[in-house]
Structure formats: C-alpha cells, structure tokens
Amino acid sequence: MRFVRIFTLLLLSLTVTNRVSFAQEGHAVTTETKAPEGEKKKLDVAGAMFSHVGDSHQWHLFGMSGHPVAVPLPVIVYTATKGLQIFSASNFDYQDMEEHTMADGKTHISKTYNGFHLEQNLKEKIIAEDGSTVYDFSITKNVFSMLLSIVILLWIVLSVAKKYKVNGAGKAPSGFQNAFEPVITFIRDEVAKPNLGYRYLKFMPLLLTLFFFIWINNLLGLLPFGFNFTGNIAVTLCLALISFVVMLVNSNKHFWSHLLNPPGVPMGVNVLLVLIEVLSLFVKPVALTIRLFANILAGHIVILSVIFMIFIFGNLNTGVGIGFVPVSLAFSIFMFMLELMVGAIQAFIFINLTAVFIGQAIEEASHHHDAEHHVGDINEVTGQDYHVSEMEVIA
Numbered sequence: 001m002r003f004v005r006i007f008t009l010l011l012l013s014l015t016v017t018n019r020v021s022f023a024q025e026g027h028a029v030t031t032e033t034k035a036p037e038g039e040k041k042k043l044d045v046a047g048a049m050f051s052h053v054g055d056s057h058q059w060h061l062f063g064m065s066g067h068p069v070a071v072p073l074p075v076i077v078y079t080a081t082k083g084l085q086i087f088s089a090s091n092f093d094y095q096d097m098e099e100h101t102m103a104d105g106k107t108h109i110s111k112t113y114n115g116f117h118l119e120q121n122l123k124e125k126i127i128a129e130d131g132s133t134v135y136d137f138s139i140t141k142n143v144f145s146m147l148l149s150i151v152i153l154l155w156i157v158l159s160v161a162k163k164y165k166v167n168g169a170g171k172a173p174s175g176f177q178n179a180f181e182p183v184i185t186f187i188r189d190e191v192a193k194p195n196l197g198y199r200y201l202k203f204m205p206l207l208l209t210l211f212f213f214i215w216i217n218n219l220l221g222l223l224p225f226g227f228n229f230t231g232n233i234a235v236t237l238c239l240a241l242i243s244f245v246v247m248l249v250n251s252n253k254h255f256w257s258h259l260l261n262p263p264g265v266p267m268g269v270n271v272l273l274v275l276i277e278v279l280s281l282f283v284k285p286v287a288l289t290i291r292l293f294a295n296i297l298a299g300h301i302v303i304l305s306v307i308f309m310i311f312i313f314g315n316l317n318t319g320v321g322i323g324f325v326p327v328s329l330a331f332s333i334f335m336f337m338l339e340l341m342v343g344a345i346q347a348f349i350f351i352n353l354t355a356v357f358i359g360q361a362i363e364e365a366s367h368h369h370d371a372e373h374h375v376g377d378i379n380e381v382t383g384q385d386y387h388v389s390e391m392e393v394i395a
Contacts, residue, residue: 195359218343231297240288251361
C-alpha cells in the first residue's frame, strides 16, 4: 500500500508539473505581437488549451528550460499530384512557426517541406502548397494513444486469460484477475442481463471491449503527456456508430414495425409519431457521442483553466500569481482525483446506454423466447416436463 501511495503522489506531481511546464512554454501560452518593446506578451489561454487537448503530429512530453521536449510522429499523406509521402513531423519545425492573422483567428504556419506545410489553429492540419486535396493518414498523437491503449488492453487481457487457462476458474485470482473479475461480473449482472435478457452472452464481448477500451483511454488522458483520445468528437462518434450498427443489425421485425407503424394510432397522428420515432433513432448515437466527448474534454479544460489562472494573475501582479499557486495546485489535484472516477463512470454509462439501445431493438422478439428459455432450464434441472405460461415465468 505504501508503494501505491508513493506512486500515486508521484503521478499527481508529474501531471501537475507537466501541465505547468506546458503553460510556461512561450510558444503555447504567449504569442508574439508587434507591440512596442517592453510591453508584456499577451496570454493566449484559449490557444494554449486547444493546443494541449487537440490532436497533433508531434507528441509533447514536457518542457525544459522554456523549450518543449517532444517526439515527432510519422507524417503519412497522399495527394493526387505527389502520391504517397512519408516523412517525420520534425521537418515542419514546430519551434519556428510564423503567426498569421486570418479570418478564423491567429494561425501558426510552419515552414514548407516537400511541398507541404502545417497550419496550427484550434486544430492542426497539413496543407499542400499546390492547393491539391491532402488525405492525411498520419500517426498523430491521438492515433498513437489509440495504439498504445490497444497494446495495454491486449497485454492485460491476455495475461489474465493465460492465468485462467493455467490455473482454471477454481483457483483464487491474483494480479489483474482481482481487478478484472469484479468489473466483468458487475457488467454482466448489472448491465447485460437486465437489458439483454438471456441473449446477454452474445453481446458481452462488445460491452467488455468498449468498456475497457474507453476506460483505459480515459486514464491515459490523465497522464502528463497530453493525450485526449476520448475527448475527440471524431473518436466518440466512431464508437457510437459501432454501437448503433450493432443495434440495427440485431434489431427484429417487431422493433421496425413499432418504429414505422405504431399500432393503435390514428393515421394523422401516425405520420407525426413515425417522424418523431425515426428522429429518436438517430438521436441515440448522437447522445452517445456528445456525452462521452463533452465530459472528458470538459474535465481536461477545467484542470488547465485552474492552472492557467496562475499565469493570468501573474501577468497582472507577480505576487498575486505566486500566492495563487497553492490554491491552483490543490484544486488541480482535486480535479485529477475526480477525473479518475469520471473516467470509469463515463465508460460505464456508454456501455449501459449501448445495452439499453440494443435491448430495445431485440426486446419484442426475445420476450417470448426468454420465457421459453427459462422453462427449458427448469425442465433440464428437474428432469420433468413442465408447461408453464409466459406470465407465470415472468412472475
């Protein structure tokens, strides 16, 4: 337990220190203006925040002596004129980007390399000098985070599976088994069975994969390396579409008949009701997308906002800025601990809503079969042929 406490404190200090060092870097928080000499540089808090939580073609680690230490990632782009191009993001020279005022705000533009340059605003994109369309398949920071989370998830799951294979299910669990068993049991008993009935086993791999994948990426976002994979709306949209497609593929005729032709409804009302039902169908993936994206992104922005207040006050008065440091760090640590809980809760909410939506799509067809299934279980256990009505089984 002492080691765990020490490790937790070390992780907290690294996280806060990294975010503070990121805020101290001149290229991130301050922007050079053409104001007279001696005037203070203006704080670009919004630009710094979006630079930290946004995707990038380099992986920022920490700051040292006012300069960022970052790992350039592979740039993989395709254009009709140049074909496939692969090179390192270091060729864009992040440290020497020029600032330009454009219609969409201040944009930092890198030097040109091989006919391409990088434009950095609220988001980062690669532009071809000849104006052709660029298809970007680069290993960006978010892609790297996804690959890292997959490696971690496979390592944990395969190690747990190996222990079960060697020791069997009868031996007391150890290591990651102690952490995985209660979570899997909870998802099975509190999420899958209540919403999916006897068909829960079919969807358990999907629910478990989504839960652990989202949870691990939420935790990676709290590390002092600037990952924000699940705080990217494109990522949460893809996860939501997976759940949506699974729901549609497994839906039955009763689901579609109630959706497109509600029984016992007058024709005039039927048209309006069908329109509302169809809209509600597409609201489901939207709700999954926005809920996860907004909660994770908001947590990161709140932590960064509190830390940046040190420099906002410090820009007004150095003493006030120094005096606000303990308050900022204390609240940042509190938010960090809160985000540890939020990361697990948001993963649970995502799979719980997924199970609810799938359950609604299969409910009508599975209801009668669910009763027959339970009657079959009774007959198998007792060895006798019982004929029980569906209502008696439900009761």
